[in-house]
Amino acid sequence: MKINRKLFPYVLTLPALLVCVGILIPFFTAVYYSLQRYNLKMPHMKGFIWFDNYVNIFTDPSFWNTIRVSLTYTFFTIIIELLLGLGIALLLAKRTWLNNVLGVLLVLPLMIAPALASLIWRLLINPNFGVVNYVLSFIGLDGFTWASHPDTVLFTLIMVDVWVFTPFIMILLLAGLRSLPRQPFEAAELDGVPEYYKFFRITLPMLFPFILTASLFRLLESIQQFDIIYALSQGGPGESSMVFQVSAYLQTFQYTNIGKAAAMMVVLWAICYFLCHVFVKQWHKLKIKTKGELLQ
């Protein structure tokens, strides 16, 4: 069977188009619901209210708290994971027997489902029988409040996120480090360039695309984090760890308020889109800059 040459490119893009439609249908459904008063337990009140759901959430102080907490959580998890991931990747960059073994062992937390990791941590930090509390008691920190106090809950959640996801960054950066061309490093070696200069002027610029890719992945996941937070604090105490996904989950499954939950998810999508856009733009800029620097 011969396919018309003009049609051939369209046939090839058909699977991607179908996937795209599969993604867009739920998206537009969410937008559609977000414009309605749609609470499953009050079917008689269902109807279009246009932007009232958005007005309601933007005028609700709890929503702004949710944005603040979500962004704080995202910012700190990415920064800490990046620094730790990069540090570990640099330590393991040289291919030795020990580094290979450590590389495998350090990936183990990533293989545990985040919800399960949270439950493990919940036991570890339990004040009655937790190992971490027991160890901390030797330095007089046995009364640490972990996820039970607004002052320490975010620290605890970020700590668990870092424990689970740092290996992800580490793997990506390790792969990046090991794939960097050797010539610039050899040339710097011959010229007697100091180590810190090599790191900041050669390694880091060449590694930037990998860093940005890893950050982008983590950004998208962190801002939509649910498992760790719900399992450890359910958004509490009070509202101190309330993030988008937990709030939307409560609106959907406990309060059956589909309209409001959809509006929240559309706002989350807009934030993700904006942040991704900024990231990708920076990525392109850096790519061009890095190429230029290397050519020089």
Place this chain on the structure above:
Amino acid sequence: MSHSKMKSAIDTFLKGKMSRRDLLIKAGKYGIGFAALTKLMGMQVTSALAAQDFDWKKHSGTTIKLLMNKHPYMDSMIAELDNFKALTGMNVEYDIFAEDVYFDKVTAALSSKSSEYDAFMTGAYMTWTYGPAGWCADLNDFIQDSSKTNPSYNWNDVVGNLRDACSWSGVAGDVPGAAGSKQWCMPWGFELNSVTYNMRYFEKAGMKPPGDLVEMTDQAEYFTNNAGSNEWSYGIGTRGSRSWATIHPGFMSAYANYGLVDFENNGGKLKAAMNSQASKDFHKQWVKMIASSGPANWSGYTWYEVGNDIGAGASAMIFDADILGYFFNGNPENKEAGNFGFHGFTPNPSASAPTPNVWIWSLAMSNFSKKKDAAWYWMQWCNGPENAMAGGVKHNQVNPVRESVWASGDFDDKIRGTSPGYMEQYNSSIDGSKIHFTAQPLFFETTTEWAAALQEMQTGSNVDETLDKLASKIDRMMKDVGLA
């Protein structure tokens, strides 16, 4: 020969003319073991039901599917399910989910109008969502229809407060069970919130179970302050997670005992009443107790942690569901199993009796079921007098919803033999027990916000300001749906 004699002995037992002890002695004489005896009893009950002037075989060959929560009540139902199958010729399939995800599954199944499940387990509060949304059937249509309900079903044998609690008109502020209410579900088992205490610890401390909330606070403080040199870690266990489930057990039971209400109802318009002066005073007392003598990580406490801690000997007492203490007391894997006493608790010194807020595990029928009549056969069997008695006496169906089971000597013997004070706490509490919340569609939203506010207060927020903020937030929520 011995078989027919045994059958006649079981018959006498089922008619209430022979005690369980005598039946067991007789069974021993005929060389019949306990397992065989319970099987024989099941068969006998089934034969008795089959002999009624009611066509139990009407839906023979029909398969119904249930959506169930993992619970000892469910286990006792499954243990007797073969009898139902033999009685009706029906087949029963079921999906069981852990409680953490169970209600999400129910919401997903019902909101999608799926006809997959014919009947399901639920709590009474949940039907304030499911009922008005048209997701579950009004059971009055079945209970009142003598052609669909067997003559020995005896709906009035179910404890009146529980029947009422499972019905509601759908109008915000209307009292459950008032005229015009629809029976959205039927009670299957329930929980009274009372005090379960470690008798060993209390004896060591020279204390009796608390008489009121102030005494409870003092006792809890004593246990917490003396934790270092003793086995326990803290004084009082209550739930604290950011969930409606934190409000409904001990907290609401105590709140109601002080005569406090969640809403003022002004002709169908509801106004949050958590910030009245009396309520603020009560909250201060409660928060003081939890902050000084509750678990260190209280804000993560669900029923599971509360039960686990008393079971492991970490807490000296809990103010939670009576059956929670019962099950942890009866499980030999728990360090303190067998050491618990039960106490009907009257928090308010001026109140004359306990007023526990009640949680009712109930059975409801999906409105999207295509086999409603067949599902009703299972439901009337499941909480019928015979199965309730079997569940209460042979299995772990505490607390049974039928007065006849509570009045039965065998059930009484069983409970008194294992759980000191349990029957007394039931007798002192049942009359004052009901759902003390105002029935309204935003129940889960308002109680979750309430729990979040409690967490804030427990971690140091000003009680008066937090409650004022909570009340105005709830008023706004009610106004959004035209209820304020």
